[in-house]
Amino acid sequence: MGPERFEGPVKRSxxxxxxxxxISLEPMFWEALExxxxxxxxxxxxxxxxxDALRIEASxxxxxxxxxxLWLFDRAANG
Incomplete structure (x- = not known):
């Protein structure tokens, strides 16, 4: 991962x-979500x-x- 991937959060509705x-997420997380x-x-x-529904169920x-x-990371890590 090059330094160009270290971008600050972008706010979207x-x-x-x-x-x-x-929601404010870094561009790489927006890309992963999309x-x-x-x-x-x-x-x-x-x-x-x-x-969000899963999040609300958490203790x-x-x-x-x-x-x-967390959800995106877990999905990437566990396929």
Whole structure:
């Protein structure tokens, strides 16, 4: 990974259960989220909502941004 991959977070709006919220993720995480949504044939908003639902079920839920990063990392690590 070259130094050009070390980019700061980019804020984007997503809609979860009819409510718009802002999420700040580094570009590589946005790319991974978009790629995964495409692989699963769902819109990015739907994938974020799915991850959010899992997050809420956790005994000590992290914030949504952390949950997205953790979910993407786990998916990459465990296929």
């Amino acid at each position: 997503v809609t979860i259960a009819g409510h718009e919220t802002s 790629r995964t949504a495409k692989e699963l044939n769902v819109p990015v908003n739907a994938l974020v909502a799915r991850i 000590s839920p992290p914030n949504l941004t952390s949950a997205l990063r």
